[in-house]
Amino acid sequence: MSDIFERIREKFPEYFRSSHSNFGDDTILIKPEGLLPVMGYLKDEEGFNVLMDLTCVDYYGEEERFEVVYHLYDLTEKKRLRVKVRLREEEPVVESLSHMWKNANWYEREVWDMFGVKFLNHPNLKRILMYEEFEGHPLRKDYPLRKRQPRVGPLN
Amino acid sequence: MGVKRVVTGVFGEEGFITTKLDSMVGWARKYSLFVYPFVTACCGMEYMSVSCAHYDLDRFGAALPRFSPRQADLLMVVGTISHKIAPVLLRVYEQMTEPKWVIAFGTCTCTGGFYDNYATVQGIDTILPVDVYIPGCPPRPETVLDGIMKLQEKIQNSKQEY
Numbered sequence: 056m057s058d059i060f061e062r063i064r065e066k067f068p069e070y071f072r073s074s075h076s077n078f079g080d081d082t083i084l085i086k087p088e089g090l091l092p093v094m095g096y097l098k099d100e101e102g103f104n105v106l107m108d109l110t111c112v113d114y115y116g117e118e119e120r121f122e123v124v125y126h127l128y129d130l131t132e133k134k135r136l137r138v139k140v141r142l143r144e145e146e147p148v149v150e151s152l153s154h155m156w157k158n159a160n161w162y163e164r165e166v167w168d169m170f171g172v173k174f175l176n177h178p179n180l181k182r183i184l185m186y187e188e189f190e191g192h193p194l195r196k197d198y199p200l201r202k203r204q205p206r207v208g209p210l211n
Numbered sequence: 212m213g214v215k216r217v218v219t220g221v222f223g224e225e226g227f228i229t230t231k232l233d234s235m236v237g238w239a240r241k242y243s244l245f246v247y248p249f250v251t252a253c254c255g256m257e258y259m260s261v262s263c264a265h266y267d268l269d270r271f272g273a274a275l276p277r278f279s280p281r282q283a284d285l286l287m288v289v290g291t292i293s294h295k296i297a298p299v300l301l302r303v304y305e306q307m308t309e310p311k312w313v314i315a316f317g318t319c320t321c322t323g324g325f326y327d328n329y330a331t332v333q334g335i336d337t338i339l340p341v342d343v344y345i346p347g348c349p350p351r352p353e354t355v356l357d358g359i360m361k362l363q364e365k366i367q368n369s370k371q372e373y
């Protein structure tokens with residue numbers, strides 16, 4: 056699979072950051088500005104037609120604090136690829152992929168809800184799991200472990 | 212009047228029983244529990260098995276689930292209650308007619324269980340009164356039956372309002 060790394064590196068030298076295949080999982084790290092062109096290329100020309108998952112990791116304390124992770128799958132060749140972008144703490148914003156894969160819509164709402172990463176040009180970026188009155192983003196590492204925000208009843 | 216007719220029906224013209232109206236009403240109430248199952252999570256599986264033929268809640272007069280809280284007098288809270296759903300649960304409870312009882316079915320409803328986190332109500336007794344707590348994750352059907360019998364005992368022995 057390293058040839059796909061090569062192809063991306065050649066096609067998008069300005070966006071490519073690094074790649075590895077640890078434990079057999081092909082992974083590339085790209086710059087967030089290049090998300091739309093790289094993903095468009097992977098979908099249209101490399102045949103990764105399914106977005107299996109879209110999630111986020113909070114590396115609290117690092118400058119590029121949030122890592123948004125995309126898991127792609129190629130149904131015809133049964134190949135997988137993981138694409139990552141790192142976002143800075145003060146500006147956790149990345150382009151939405153919901154016009155490319157419809158399921159990205161809800162994944163991105165979940166990441167917004169849990170981590171507070173904003174997705175540009177998302178058609179409906181609201182909380183999906185927590186209630187509207189909820190303050191903060193509970194899966195951020197700096198969300199207090201025992202902080203409760205009940206809608207009825209006492210704090211407990 | 213109604214009492215007299217029942218008694219003569221069962222014991223014939225001559226027969227009689229003496230009892231207190233309170234325990235008579237309690238006896239009637241404990242064998243006609245109309246259950247509202249508020250099922251949100253995995254404990255629901257155990258609720259299904261306990262209410263089906265194998266364990267047969269009907270033996271306790273509690274086999275009739277009502278899906279309108281206005282027709283129910285036993286609220287069974289089965290499964291994890293999140294802060295998001297808590298106002299709905301409270302609304303269901305408020306709609307039920309008196310007298311009403313609540314069973315907390317499973318560890319999640321008793322204490323929050325292992326969901327000691329931002330999303331989960333740490334025991335439904337923080338938002339509504341609970342009569343019987345049934346522990347277990349999920350509780351075995353026998354535990355549920357035990358809980359129902361404890362509730363019946365409680366109904367029988369409490370002061371009846373009518």
Ligand code: SF4
Pocket residue numbers: 252253254255289290291316317318319320324347348349350
């Ligand atoms: S007590 Fe256990 S089985 Fe029941 S709802 Fe909670 S986690 Fe599920």
